[in-house]
Amino acid sequence: MKKSKFIITLVFLTIGAARVWAQAPKPYGPTPSARQKEWYDREIIAFFHFGINTFEDYVNEGDGKASTAIFNPTSLDCNQWAQTMKLAGISTGILVAKHADGFCNWPSAYTDYSVKNTPWRNGKGDLVKEFTNAFNATGLKSALYLGPHDRHEHLSPLYSIPKYQSYYANQLKELLTNYGPIWETWWDGAGADELTTPVYTEWEKIVRSLQPNCVIFGTKNSYRFADVRWVGNESGLAGDPCWSTIDSISIKDESAHIKELNEGQVNGNAYIPAETDVSIRPSWFYHPEEDKDVKTPQQLWDIYCNSVGHNSVLLLNFPPDRRGLIHPIDSANVVQLRHIIDETFANNLLAGASIKAKNGRGGIYKTSNLIDKDPNSYYATKDESSTDEIIFKMKSTNTFDCLMIQEVIELGHRITEWTVEYADDGKSWKSIPGASNKQSIGHKWIVRFPSITAKYIRLRITKGNASAALHTFGIFKQSSKLKKQQGKYITSRCNLDIHNYTGFFGRI
Known part of the structure; x- marks a missing residue:
C-alpha cells in the first residue's frame, strides 16, 4: 500500500510540475532584436x-x-x-x-x-x-x-x-x-x-x-x-x-x-x-x-x-x-x-475580475497574467489553438471608454483578428465600437469609444497564425483632464530660462 501511495503521489506531483512548467510557445515568423x-x-x-x-x-x-x-x-x-x-x-x-x-x-x-x-x-x-x-x-x-x-x-x-x-x-x-x-x-x-x-x-x-x-x-x-x-x-x-x-x-x-x-x-x-x-x-x-x-x-x-x-x-x-x-x-x-x-492607464478596471478562457495553455501562462501589471508574465493558448474566448467578470459594474491590449512581441505576430464585446449579464453580448474584427496588436493597441457601462467583457481571438500570447489586456476610463480641453491651454506659471520647470494648466 505504501508503495502504491508513493507512486500515486509521484504521478500527481509530476502532473503538477508539468502544469507549472508548461512549455513556452515557439516564436512565429520574424521577431525583434534586443x-x-x-x-x-x-x-x-x-x-x-x-x-x-x-x-x-x-x-x-x-x-x-x-x-x-x-x-x-x-x-x-x-x-x-x-x-x-x-x-x-x-x-x-x-x-x-x-x-x-x-x-x-x-x-x-x-x-x-x-x-x-x-x-x-x-x-x-x-x-x-x-x-x-x-x-x-x-x-x-x-x-x-x-x-x-x-x-x-x-x-x-x-x-x-x-x-x-x-x-x-x-x-x-x-x-x-x-x-x-x-x-x-x-x-x-x-x-x-x-x-x-x-x-x-x-x-x-x-x-x-x-x-x-x-x-x-x-x-x-x-x-x-x-x-x-x-x-x-x-x-x-x-x-x-x-x-x-x-x-x-x-x-x-x-x-x-x-x-x-x-x-x-x-x-x-x-x-x-x-x-x-x-x-x-x-x-x-x-x-x-x-x-x-x-x-x-x-x-x-x-x-x-x-x-x-x-x-x-x-x-x-x-x-x-x-x-x-x-x-x-x-x-x-x-x-x-x-x-x-x-x-x-493607472487603473485597469479589470483588476480583480474573475477570468475564464476556453483554450488556455495552463501552468505559468495563466489568464491572471493579463491583468497583473508584470511585464514579464503573459497568457498563452495551447499550441493547437490559434483562437480563444476570454471572459472577464468584474466585481461590479464599471464605466469605461478605452481599451488596451499588448502582444508578446518577442514571439512574433501571432493574432491576426480579434474582437472585444461587453454585456450586463454575461449572455447578451454587444461589440465595443471600433473593436470589432481588428487585425494587428503588436507592442500595444489602443481603442477609444463612447462611454460604456457593463460588468462583463469578452475578448474573442478569431484568427491567428499561431497560438495566442498576450502580455496585457485592460479597460480604462480616459483622464478627467481631457474633459477640460475644449479650449486652448496656456502655461500660467513657467520659468522659461531655468532647468526646474514649474507650471500648471488652465483653460483660456
Missing part, C-alpha cells in the same frame, strides 16, 4: 530640429547658401531640453546634427559650413556635445539625425556621389566616435534618391562597427539595413492594421508603397516596425508665427493613441526657438500629455 525591443518599450522619442534654418525667416528646407554668421542662439541650454523631456516621461531625444541644408551643429573637420564659423560661443561651440552631455547627465538616451541629402555640398562643382559617400562616412565616424553611446541614427530619405544601396551598405558597416546597439531608422534605399521604418506620413498616424513585419526588399519606390509602409505586411519577411514622426507645431523648425498653432494636449493624446496605440513608436518634434530653448507652450502641452497617459 535593440528593437528596447526601442518599442520607449514608446515616445523626442525630435529636435535646430540649426541654421531656425535663424532664417520661415525656412524649413534651406538651400545650403545661408551665411553661417546668422547662427547665434542667445541662451541655448540643452539641459532645459532634457529636463522638459524628463518631466514629460520621454526617455530619448534625437538631435538634427545636419539637415538637408548641410549646416553642421558640431565643428566637423570636413567642412567649414558648421558651428565653428559662427558667432555662437565665439566659434568654439559644439551643439552635439552639449546635447549628448545634457541628456546623458539626465539619464536620457542620445540619438542623432545626420541627413543623407546635403544641398550645401551639392553647390560644389567638384561634387560627386563617390566623394560625398566618403565625406558622409567621415562625418558619421566623427559623430559615432566622439560623443559616447548613440542610441539611434536617422537616415531621412528626402532628396536622397541618388544615394543607392551600395552607398548605404558602406554607411551601415560604420554604424554596426562603432555603435552596435544603435537603432537605424531607414527609408528608400536603406530599408534593408533598417531596424525601423518610416510610417509613410508626417501626421502622427500609424495604420490600422500596423504590422511590425514588412517585405524590406520590395520597397523601392516609397510613393508607390505608402500604404505598405503605413500598414506593414502580416507575413512580411523582415521585422522592421514603423516609427511615426510628427511635429508639435505645423513646421519642423521654429517660427514665432506658429506659437498659436502648437498641438494641444487633446491633439497629442489623439496622436499618441494613433501611433503608440497602433503598434508604433511616436517621434514627436520640439523645435527650439532662436534663443535655443523649447517654447513654454510646447513644454506645457507635452507635460500635460504625460499626465493624461498616466492617469488614463
Whole structure:
C-alpha cells in the first residue's frame, strides 16, 4: 500500500510540475532584436530640429547658401531640453546634427559650413556635445539625425556621389566616435534618391562597427539595413492594421508603397516596425508665427493613441526657438500629455475580475497574467489553438471608454483578428465600437469609444497564425483632464530660462 501511495503521489506531483512548467510557445515568423525591443518599450522619442534654418525667416528646407554668421542662439541650454523631456516621461531625444541644408551643429573637420564659423560661443561651440552631455547627465538616451541629402555640398562643382559617400562616412565616424553611446541614427530619405544601396551598405558597416546597439531608422534605399521604418506620413498616424513585419526588399519606390509602409505586411519577411514622426507645431523648425498653432494636449493624446496605440513608436518634434530653448507652450502641452497617459492607464478596471478562457495553455501562462501589471508574465493558448474566448467578470459594474491590449512581441505576430464585446449579464453580448474584427496588436493597441457601462467583457481571438500570447489586456476610463480641453491651454506659471520647470494648466 505504501508503495502504491508513493507512486500515486509521484504521478500527481509530476502532473503538477508539468502544469507549472508548461512549455513556452515557439516564436512565429520574424521577431525583434534586443535593440528593437528596447526601442518599442520607449514608446515616445523626442525630435529636435535646430540649426541654421531656425535663424532664417520661415525656412524649413534651406538651400545650403545661408551665411553661417546668422547662427547665434542667445541662451541655448540643452539641459532645459532634457529636463522638459524628463518631466514629460520621454526617455530619448534625437538631435538634427545636419539637415538637408548641410549646416553642421558640431565643428566637423570636413567642412567649414558648421558651428565653428559662427558667432555662437565665439566659434568654439559644439551643439552635439552639449546635447549628448545634457541628456546623458539626465539619464536620457542620445540619438542623432545626420541627413543623407546635403544641398550645401551639392553647390560644389567638384561634387560627386563617390566623394560625398566618403565625406558622409567621415562625418558619421566623427559623430559615432566622439560623443559616447548613440542610441539611434536617422537616415531621412528626402532628396536622397541618388544615394543607392551600395552607398548605404558602406554607411551601415560604420554604424554596426562603432555603435552596435544603435537603432537605424531607414527609408528608400536603406530599408534593408533598417531596424525601423518610416510610417509613410508626417501626421502622427500609424495604420490600422500596423504590422511590425514588412517585405524590406520590395520597397523601392516609397510613393508607390505608402500604404505598405503605413500598414506593414502580416507575413512580411523582415521585422522592421514603423516609427511615426510628427511635429508639435505645423513646421519642423521654429517660427514665432506658429506659437498659436502648437498641438494641444487633446491633439497629442489623439496622436499618441494613433501611433503608440497602433503598434508604433511616436517621434514627436520640439523645435527650439532662436534663443535655443523649447517654447513654454510646447513644454506645457507635452507635460500635460504625460499626465493624461498616466492617469488614463493607472487603473485597469479589470483588476480583480474573475477570468475564464476556453483554450488556455495552463501552468505559468495563466489568464491572471493579463491583468497583473508584470511585464514579464503573459497568457498563452495551447499550441493547437490559434483562437480563444476570454471572459472577464468584474466585481461590479464599471464605466469605461478605452481599451488596451499588448502582444508578446518577442514571439512574433501571432493574432491576426480579434474582437472585444461587453454585456450586463454575461449572455447578451454587444461589440465595443471600433473593436470589432481588428487585425494587428503588436507592442500595444489602443481603442477609444463612447462611454460604456457593463460588468462583463469578452475578448474573442478569431484568427491567428499561431497560438495566442498576450502580455496585457485592460479597460480604462480616459483622464478627467481631457474633459477640460475644449479650449486652448496656456502655461500660467513657467520659468522659461531655468532647468526646474514649474507650471500648471488652465483653460483660456
